[in-house]
Amino acid sequence: MSDSPVAVETHTPELRHHFASAEQQRDASTFGMWLFLATEIMFFGGMFCAYLVYRFWYYNEFAAGSRSIDIWLGAINTAVLICSSLTVALGVRAAQMGKRKLLVALLLITMVFGLAFLGIKGIEWYQKFEEHHIPGNSFNVDDIIHDYPQIHIDPRHEQIFFSLYFAMTGLHALHMIIGVGIFTFLTYKAWKGAYSPSYYTPVEVGGLYWHFVDIVWIYLFPLLYLIDRKPLR
């Protein structure tokens, strides 16, 4: 091993030995996260594909199921996530400018938003549990059928809607939990002063992940909550 990498390493301790420059390292990291997000799109894409097929086939059941989930909790959650995206973006900015305390505060606020989202989501799931809308042996949508006597609703097809609802929101929530985990780590490192205007890649990369999870919700909200909200006569 020649002397030069060692000399560079003492200059910028974040630069790992196999990169030629800090810029190359930053480029590689963000590019890697973008590629990972591409795989995530394909991951959720499988469920969006199933959603597309079944919504086309079982529109009435999808619309009725959509009416039965709480639009206000969904809307509040959408607002919460948009706010959390803002605090993430501001956090990256704070890291770029080297404002340690501001960065820590913004990361913490982001996590509070994320946990609030999960809490509200939990309330929604609990409601569904009470209403016996969770697919399985005790699944019962007589209440939905009773509410909309004017349209034909097949309870078996209603299970498909709720299967997709729980699979999609469940895996989204899992991504949120992982995001909160990542942000806990970032907050700890930021508190320790690991990030500076010359090195803030982890904040940026973690932020990319957070934004992606938000964007998935931005699609899930209209697809699951807003299928058909016209008053039925």
Added chain:
Amino acid sequence: MATAAVTAERENYLNKEYGIRSWLLTTDHKRIALLYLISITFFFFIGGFFALLIRLELLTPAGDLVQADTYNKLFTMHGQVMVFFFLIPSIPAVLGNFLVPLMIGAKDLAFPRINLLSWYLYIIAGIMMVHCIVTGGVDTGWTFYTPFSTAFSNTKVIEAGLAIFVSGFSSILTGLNFVVTIHRMRAPGMTWSRLPLFIWAHYATSIIQLLGTPVIAITLVLVVFERAFNLGIFDPNRGGDPLLFQHLFWFYSHPAVYIMILPSMGVVTEIIPCFTRKRIFGYKFVAASSIGIAVLGFLVWAHHMFVAGISLYSAMIFSLLSYMVAVPSAIKVFNWTATMYKGSISFTTPMLYAFGFIGLFTMGGLTGLFLSALGIDVHVTDTYFVIAHFHYIMVGGAVMGYLAGMHFWWPKISGRMYPEWLGKFAALIVFLGFNLTFFPQFLLGYMGMPRRYWQYPPEFQVLNVLSTAGSTILAVGYILPMIYFLWSMRYGEPAPDNPWGASGLEWTTQSPPTTFNFEETPEVTWEAYDYEHIPAPEEVPVER
């Protein structure tokens, strides 16, 4: 370099540190490649063990060695272990891991710790799979078709599904690492048109891994959810569609075939110019055909579903698209043969495997055209013709390419030469054993012997006996290289830096390389496969 004395061992990645920690916590891509080599070899022999049991059962028409239930488990676990735990990681995770940074003049992959994480994920998945196997196994076939897998099978579908889910993450992370490395870590002067074609093949493979693997991941998650939490996405009783499962499954699992074969093609593309002492014919076409195969590979999945009840019109379109895959594949085969034309061919072990690869891949590819033809496909669907076809691609193609690459780069990996005569002997045995095993299966399938049955009518016995005999010969051919590779690590001749007189940056550094690969970052000023300017080793018959 060649004059450096090899008597006193130079410092290299193997002897720099010792001890179990230095291996299990390494971030060196070369050591991780060896970790992968050991683990995939383990799974190769597990999968091979199931294959031999299958062949033993089929030695006689009656179902006398195992019962039908056990037989279902045997072929399922043979398929799952071989596909997800051997073939998918085989060349990328071993040779790719070792060679991608070396070939492009980098010190390591872009994300060394993620590389190690990918191995650990593979090991976690492997432990789950082994646990699943020893506690009862799965009987769904490697395809997990619903509703059998979700509602009827009484075997460990959830555990196998989760094991494959986790191994998928390992595969995604390897692919992600390669794409970022190839984009961002190339040495000065290593332009895209100077990249070795092995790199192009791995680039195309990685794209498939990145875009395809998540789809099977979500599909298996939904199957697991359906079994575990009673969701109904693929359940026909609730209006769910098993065909949707097949679409999602094959959207990954057809391109997965190209994850297996493209790296082998990359290996062969390195070996042929070296042992013909010529530049590759049509560099750009070979490079583009790798990308072409990756792209087209995503557009043909429904040819696995011609008899499953898809519409005739979509079947016709998928049939046409499947034929189109033949174009980039044929470009490769023709360019390899054109490279050999008037070359100074030497029949070394890697070259023998490469010859085997070309022939067997061509047969596998051409019988693939039979299967893309709607009429013939109906006749041979779910017969041994299909089995023979994809084993010609996966074993005759992918495994031959893997062995070719292992022999070609073994001097670089281990710093030792293997015994050449034994290598040639094993290559011959593998070729003979392979053809004896799988060629009769083409005939059996065409005569109508269905796959996945543990017994068969007596008139099929002769060909089945031939096939079983071949499988034992093949097994010998696979065990031999493992033995002499291990032997060579201690007793083999020390390898020079460039024993084959090959092009490529990996041969400019010492054998085995140091931890950081190169003394100083190389600067590339020449084209790939610049064999006009590379002296051939003494024993190669070239005009000097």
